[in-house]
Amino acid sequence: MKKTLLLLICLIVLPLVFLTWYSVRLEDQQQALLKHQITGLIETQLSEIDQQFQTHFLRLESALNEEARKLEQAKDPSYQLASFRSLIQSSPYVEHLFLIDGDGTTLYPQASSNSRSEQSFLSSTLSLRQNNALFTNNTDTSEILPSPPIAVTNSATPFSAKLRAPAEQQELQISQRSAFADYAAPTAEIAASPTPDSSNASLTAHNNTPVQSGWIAWYNNSRLQHIYWRKDANGNTLGFSLNNARLLSDLINLLPDEQQSKIEANLRNVSLRMINSRGETSYEWGGSDASLQLKPIKTMPLSHPLGSWKLEYRSPGLSQPTSDWLSKVLILITISLSLVTLAWIIYREQSRAARLAEQRVNFVNQVSHELKTPLTNVRMYAEMLEKRIDPQDSKLHRYISVIDNESQRLTRLIENVLSFSRMERSESKLDLQPGKIGDTIHKVVEAFKPSFDQHGIDVKLKDNGQQTVFFDHSCLEQVINNLLSNCEKYASDSQTIEIKYWRALPYSYIEVSDQGPGIPDELRNKIFVPFYRISNKLTDGVSGTGIGLSISKQIAQQHGGDLYLCPSESGACFQLKIKTDSNKGSTS
Amino acid sequence: MNILRLSKLMLATALTTVGLINAHQVSAKQVDLNINLATPVMEAETRHKAFIKISLEGHKLEQTQARIPxxxxxxxxxxxxxxxxxxxxxxxxxxxxxxxxxxxxxxxxxxxxxxxxxxxxxxxxxxxxxxxxxxxxxxxxxxxxxxxxxxxxxxxxxxxxxxxxxxxxxxxxxxxxxxxxxxxxxxxxxxxxxxxxxxxxxxxxxxxxxxxxxxxxxxxxxxxxxxxxxxxxxxxxxxxxxxxxxLSVVAQGVDIHIRCLNGVTPLRVLGREADINGSQVRTRLNQLYSEQEKFIILEVEVPSQQDKATVELVDVDVNYLDLFNKRSEKLNTSVTAAFSRSETEVKDAIDTQTYEAAAEQVANELNRKAVQRRDQGDIEGAKSILKESAQYLDNLGQSLASPKLLEQKAEALQDAEELENDQDWGKKRKELKERQYKRATQQSY
Missing domain, CATH: 3.40.50.410 (von Willebrand factor, type A domain)
Incomplete structure (x- = not known):
């Protein structure tokens, strides 16, 4: 019963474990895939923002180039410093201007200026202006990237696909942008520029000289400041220092507001932040506000000149997708519930059948026990009667021997039934007593004698074992009984039955062979299975319980031996092997 | 996009200026420019610090005029x-x-x-x-x-x-x-x-x-x-x-360009942000309202002059956009000072109103400084600045017979009292900042 329970539990648990494992794995895979896809989408979304910012810088660049060109045109023959001042005063973007000549001398703002803002600008940018290396373009890149020259056209769309060009200089604090090639330039220089600007290209066409320019991002009082510089044909460097508050304001205006975030599908459930170089939030947008406490799913640094800034992407929907889990867990629960129900039903049926069977066995046991007493009486009185009757009256003797035979048969039957049930309950124990095996065989053969005589069967005893050994007398008796009973039943036309007994330490062997029809080879093992009866012409019509051989085999095995069918030319030949010893207790 | 838009706008303004420059004389101007010296007659043969008030006032709106959108x-x-x-x-x-x-x-x-x-x-x-x-x-x-x-x-x-x-x-x-x-x-x-x-x-x-x-x-x-x-x-x-x-704005984009002449050096502009560069001062008002006077007080140093001399001190150019006539206008004026040895002459010539306005701004600056000092935790320092300011206002108020300045003096003394109270400082500071701002910009409310 316990076994069944264990089996059923296994039956429930194993598929469940497998299913759970499988669904977890599947879910994991799906998650990973989803995450990968989403990360890709997020990256695209963030880099689009970065591109927008880059475009803004390009626009600024072209606007500033325009201003620079105007300042250059106003030269007479040197720059008009008054025009610098009026530019600063009128431009919302430019906070300060500086002009450095080819020797590195700052021409504007003048050191003698009594303007406070100019003086503070001069002192804060002192080291910057003295570092000449900042205002040169890195021509090395053109050697690293020897791509064919790109034709420069005055295209109507100033910011075209080249914005997608990889930004190699993203990590650099100071961009070293290469010159914009003009029409005449035959070199591959233009390809070296990561963000060439065709509006600039058309601009430079006016001058017909390559122009060097670039962005410098630097920190002033831990705030990011931007300077756009440009070299003119005479080697003067013109620097525009931007109003950083205005720049940020413009960048913020490129980003969506809350209303827009709620309309756009890819912003509805997310929260985005622009983080400045000090780790402070500069701007926050997106349709979700519950996600402020979450860790960012993706953080992307912005490209130069906003190199130290980054974008953070948060979303509550991505970190815990519960909806899918719920259905899977539900399915698992349903399956396990139905399995448990099924197992419970099976277990109940099984235990009821087992109980019934036990009751039957008990009943049979009881009945068999009850039968034993009257049977003993029948035999006892038959024996007493035999002694009292006239020895001459052969007819009466025959009657009594029939009674005796039949009651012996009945005894064997009952004995078999009882020992079978004992074996089932594993209750039987060996009762080892000293004795001679030959005597036991004789005794059994004697008992069968009347019946064998009747069938004309001759029993040949080849017995050379007269040693005293320890064995369970009644058990051995029962085995030989069963074997002889089978001979009586199935080999009644056999002429002789040969019983051999020999000893080969530590075993004793008893072989019973008949001349009957024998047992087909394919059934050799089946005959030892309980309740199995060979069904053929021979056995039909002969009554039997089908437990004799199996009990005998078990008894033999209890004796540390075996009972098996020996191959023989004719008839059946059973060999019994039991462990016998001259000393008690050595068999087990 | 914004940049392009802006440059277009600027271009448009410039064109309007050029196109309408001929009509300049014909229609009435919306803005009055006045320049006054607190001390029109100065003592000769010594250096002076002088206050110049440059004031601009939008005209009264006429009923028939359409309002500026x-x-x-x-x-x-x-x-x-x-x-x-x-x-x-x-x-x-x-x-x-x-x-x-x-x-x-x-x-x-x-x-x-x-x-x-x-x-x-x-x-x-x-x-x-x-x-x-x-x-x-x-x-x-x-x-x-x-x-x-x-x-x-x-x-x-x-x-x-x-x-x-x-x-x-x-x-x-x-x-x-x-x-x-x-x-x-x-x-x-x-x-x-x-x-x-x-x-x-x-x-x-x-x-x-x-x-x-x-x-x-x-x-x-x-x-x-x-x-x-x-x-x-x-x-x-x-x-x-x-x-x-x-809804009462009459002019916008008011650029004020002051040139100091004859060795006069600009020292500071009171109340407003201004860019002082050499002898030139530039500042800007975003707009002028109808019937509201906006002014800036410029403090200059005047080199010593001979007796009876008259010297042109500053020359002022004002550019603004007249919203009603949708054109750029230009105003120009200058101020001259006379120099005399006679004390009475100097005293008699004092422009009370201008001096009052200048003193108000000077006191306002002191008030600002007092707040700064108080922010640094120096309550006593702040108090002494305010007392100094009160003293200054009292002296001038007496000599100019100006009730306005005496009122401001009382205010300064009260401020000095209230500086000490830590609990109400948050509110007081806001009040002071607001008052300073309104004084400096001549805000109407």
């Missing part, structure tokens, strides 16, 4: 602290003010907490009910992204930015900016940039939680107004004043 962005703080009565009053005040506008005006409403929401994108004021409904839907929540709010508000103005309109952001906040830039300097820079585009920002600080330095800087650099409103019930009134101002 306004382009207004109202930026409302809806952070958590605005919850309840404050936000309710703010919405009410905004709606009431918008109802004063007409079809030619453009309005936009931006609200902000941690994020920014354009509640009403820039639109013509034709359907005030829809606008009011949108405003009423605003609910308080979150932090204070003030910088981004102003940025988005300015961006709404840019959609219809026109130098012939009054372009103004009206910012209402009750808290400290805590998302995005939050220093007065950064907001001031933003204000400066917006002013260069022709926008001004009026800042209204509500309650005692806002940063008055930030709000005055933002307003100051863009030449907007500033008000401290302690009680939300007063919001409606302040909005009405503000809109009254906006």
């Amino acid at each position: 306004a382009n207004i962005a109202i930026v409302l703080d809806k952070s958590g602290s605005m919850q309840g009565d404050k936000l309710f009053r703010a919405k009410e005040a905004a709606i009431m003010a918008i109802n004063r506008l007409s079809q030619n005006d453009i309005v936009s409403v931006v609200s902000y907490d941690s994020r920014v929401n354009v509640v009403v994108p820039a639109t013509k004021v034709s359907d005030t009910n829809t606008i009011a409904r949108a405003i009423n839907r605003i609910q308080a929540n979150g932090n204070t992204a003030l910088f981004a709010g102003v940025s988005k508000g300015a961006n709404e103005l840019r959609k219809f930015l026109d130098l012939n309109k009054v372009n103004r952001v009206i910012l209402l906040s009750d808290g400290l900016a805590n998302i995005g830039p939050s220093t007065p300097n950064e907001l001031g820079k933003l204000g400066l940039s917006l002013a260069k585009e022709g926008m001004s920002v009026t800042t209204i600080g509500l309650g005692l939680g806002y940063n008055e330095d930030l709000m005055t800087q933002l307003a100051g650099f863009s030449d907007g107004n500033h008000a401290f409103v302690e009680n939300a019930d007063d919001l409606a009134r302040v909005f009405q004043y503000e809109f009254g101002d906006v």
Whole structure:
């Protein structure tokens, strides 16, 4: 019963474990895939923002180039410093201007200026202006990237696909942008520029000289400041220092507001932040506000000149997708519930059948026990009667021997039934007593004698074992009984039955062979299975319980031996092997 | 995009200037320029410090004249602290003010907490009910992204930015900016940039939680107004004043260019931001209102002159955009000083009104310094500055027989008293900042 329970539990648990494992794995895979896809989408979304910012810088660049060109045109023959001042005063973007000549001398703002803002600008940018290396373009890149020259056209769309060009200089604090090639330039220089600007290209066409320019991002009082510089044909460097508050304001205006975030599908459930170089939030947008406490799913640094800034992407929907889990867990629960129900039903049926069977066995046991007493009486009185009757009256003797035979048969039957049930309950124990095996065989053969005589069967005893050994007398008796009973039943036309007994330490062997029809080879093992009866012409019509051989085999095995069918030319030949010893207790 | 738009605008203005320059003499000017010297006669043979007042006043609007269209962005703080009565009053005040506008005006409403929401994108004021409904839907929540709010508000103005309109952001906040830039300097820079585009920002600080330095800087650099409103019930009134101002603008983009002549050196400009470069001083007013006098006080050093000499001290050029005639105008004037050895002559010539105005600004500067000192924790120092200021005002008030200056003296003494109270300092500081700002910019309310 316990076994069944264990089996059923296994039956429930194993598929469940497998299913759970499988669904977890599947879910994991799906998650990973989803995450990968989403990360890709997020990256695209963030880099689009970065591109927008880059475009803004390009626009600024072209606007500033325009201003620079105007300042250059106003030269007479040197720059008009008054025009610098009026530019600063009128431009919302430019906070300060500086002009450095080819020797590195700052021409504007003048050191003698009594303007406070100019003086503070001069002192804060002192080291910057003295570092000449900042205002040169890195021509090395053109050697690293020897791509064919790109034709420069005055295209109507100033910011075209080249914005997608990889930004190699993203990590650099100071961009070293290469010159914009003009029409005449035959070199591959233009390809070296990561963000060439065709509006600039058309601009430079006016001058017909390559122009060097670039962005410098630097920190002033831990705030990011931007300077756009440009070299003119005479080697003067013109620097525009931007109003950083205005720049940020413009960048913020490129980003969506809350209303827009709620309309756009890819912003509805997310929260985005622009983080400045000090780790402070500069701007926050997106349709979700519950996600402020979450860790960012993706953080992307912005490209130069906003190199130290980054974008953070948060979303509550991505970190815990519960909806899918719920259905899977539900399915698992349903399956396990139905399995448990099924197992419970099976277990109940099984235990009821087992109980019934036990009751039957008990009943049979009881009945068999009850039968034993009257049977003993029948035999006892038959024996007493035999002694009292006239020895001459052969007819009466025959009657009594029939009674005796039949009651012996009945005894064997009952004995078999009882020992079978004992074996089932594993209750039987060996009762080892000293004795001679030959005597036991004789005794059994004697008992069968009347019946064998009747069938004309001759029993040949080849017995050379007269040693005293320890064995369970009644058990051995029962085995030989069963074997002889089978001979009586199935080999009644056999002429002789040969019983051999020999000893080969530590075993004793008893072989019973008949001349009957024998047992087909394919059934050799089946005959030892309980309740199995060979069904053929021979056995039909002969009554039997089908437990004799199996009990005998078990008894033999209890004796540390075996009972098996020996191959023989004719008839059946059973060999019994039991462990016998001259000393008690050595068999087990 | 914005840059292109702006440059186009500037180009247009320039063209108008060129095109209409011939008509210059024909029509009446909308603005009066006056330049006065506090001491028109100075003692000869010694160096002097002198105050020059350059004042500009818009003319009275005539009934028949069509009003100048306004382009207004109202930026409302809806952070958590605005919850309840404050936000309710703010919405009410905004709606009431918008109802004063007409079809030619453009309005936009931006609200902000941690994020920014354009509640009403820039639109013509034709359907005030829809606008009011949108405003009423605003609910308080979150932090204070003030910088981004102003940025988005300015961006709404840019959609219809026109130098012939009054372009103004009206910012209402009750808290400290805590998302995005939050220093007065950064907001001031933003204000400066917006002013260069022709926008001004009026800042209204509500309650005692806002940063008055930030709000005055933002307003100051863009030449907007500033008000401290302690009680939300007063919001409606302040909005009405503000809109009254906006609707009475007569001129914009007022560039003042002062050249000091004959060895005169500029020392400082009182009250307003100005760029002093060599002998030249440049400053800018974003707009002039009808019947409101705006002035700047320039302190100069005059080299010693001979007796009976008359010397031209400064020459002033003013450029502005006349909104009614939609053209650029130019005004020019200069001031001369006489020098004499006679003390009575010097004393008799004193321009009381000008001197009064100058003294008011000088005291105002001292008041600012006192607040700075108090911020550093030096209460005694702050007090002594205020007492010095009171002394100065008292002396001048007596000699000029000016009740206005004596009043200001009493005010300074009272301020000195109230400096000590730590508990009320937050409120007092806001009051002082507001008063200083109003004095310096001659704000009408």
